Amino acid sequence: MNLVEIRRLSKSFGGLSVINGLDLQLGENEILGVIGPNGAGKTTLFNLISGVHAPSEGSIFYRGVDIGRAQAWDRCRLGIGRTFQVPRPYARMSVYENVLVAAVHGGGLSSRAARKEAEQALDLTGLARRYAEPAGQLTLLDLKRLELCRALAIRPRLLLLDEIAGGLTDAESLALLDIVRQVHRRGAAIIWIEHVLHALRRLASRLVVLHGGGLLADGDPEAVLADPRVKAVYLGE
């Protein structure tokens, strides 16, 4: 059984149709890269999977259950973790508390277990040293780490990464890549929206291209990137 099975998914805001009858599957432990031009519906797709928006039509099956109408917090508790493209820290709380929120509420752990989980996630993402700082004072790289760290603390089965490498230097994005690789090894499937292609190429086992709210291409990353239609739409060649 696939971990995620999206069937004929559509979402429109007023008269604007953003996702159009999308079909998409994700296997257990797969890393799926998602690319597409601006306005292709990438972030909307994440918002639909994570519960920020409800679909206009279609369904999202997660581990065999249709979660299309479930609340965001319930989906999180089922093991769907996400990061935000523009980091959304709990600015006045400490870095440690930011991660603790996810471990306690998303992970459903007891206080003691949540503390341990949060500490481990901080260690894994290299944020441990900053644990006492107010999250609002972090640099962009550390904010991106925090996004990842919070999502890890819920012990995700499915991790949605929204442009985690965007705005970072090559060295910085490689550092995050290392963390993502480790998370994957711990047994999470990943859907990863990214404009930084070399980051995706290193990890993604499959690549899909969204265009106009539908699927333009789906398959092996190198084959997809060599597809003339993809080149025309996304790479502008």
Place this chain on the structure above:
Amino acid sequence: MAKLTSYAAPLRGLLVLGAVALAFGPWLFGGVTQIFLTQFFCMLVLALMWNLLAGYADIVTLGQHGFVGVGAYALYGFTALGGVNPFVAVLLAGLVAFLVAIPTMALVFRLRAVYLAVGTWVVAEALMLTAGKLPGLGQGSGASLPVAVARMLGATPSARFASIYWLAFALALAAFLTTYLLLRSRIGLGLTAMRDNEEAAGAMGVDLRRARILCFLLTAPFLGVAGAVITLQKLRVSPMSSFSVNEWTVFVIFNVVIGGIGSLEGPILGTLLFFVLRDHLADLGPWHLIVLGALSIATMLLEPRGLWGLARRALNFDLIPVSRAPSREFAARFQGGPTPQGEREISAHPAE
């Protein structure tokens, strides 16, 4: 400068000592001061509750006076008409406010943001109009509590002052401790995350709906009891004053905003300042309200986290600590300096 944190313990000690001293108020203060402090305690309760709703749960209510008025009228009904002992009636007033909160919530929770704010106000005004129509409760012009009810609070005026003082003190203490314990709980952790970023809180598993329901139903009885205590002090109910939007909602918002919304210290500081200003600027008449309004607008513009936000930056610690710390072993690894031993640094060039 960095050593200001060493003042944390003495300042907290002072705060506890102050609270203990206030418990003995009737033996320490004269009648006028007791009345003043009784009003302070009641306003503090309203500020703590509005802060919990608007500062944490994102329920920016403009209808707080509705529950205060319901508590006031419930007290009048139970004591003057039902002959219930006022000490019991105060608690029953809280129960009535709680019961009114349930249908109110069902109605206003269908709305969000500014619509919710207006909705709560409309409900409060509707409650006021209803109170003015109730038979036996003085209707539009209100009614005074019978002397017999006042006598049940104490045989002499000073005994009555003391009784009302203690009721208000106990209420303020209960409101503070409830808020404090709530913010320190797992739910409070989620509420604090909601305060900072609601969507991200929901995405990390915080049940936003349950948190809002809990806060709304928790604050209503406190507001009702506060309304009842205020009525015992004033010995009178009337739609206009018992449901006063100015006194029980607008001033409260000023206090919380000036003191610092979304903190536990803010409402206390703001309410203190409100009474100090009221005391010192009383001669200015309505001008004192203009000063208060200007001050809260200046706060919103210059320091949205209020006076406490300003103080917090300088002090670098919470006077009333509700934050969480990791395990000692974890924290101990970082006490040596910024690049301690044992820290796992991630490599900028990971091995392929």
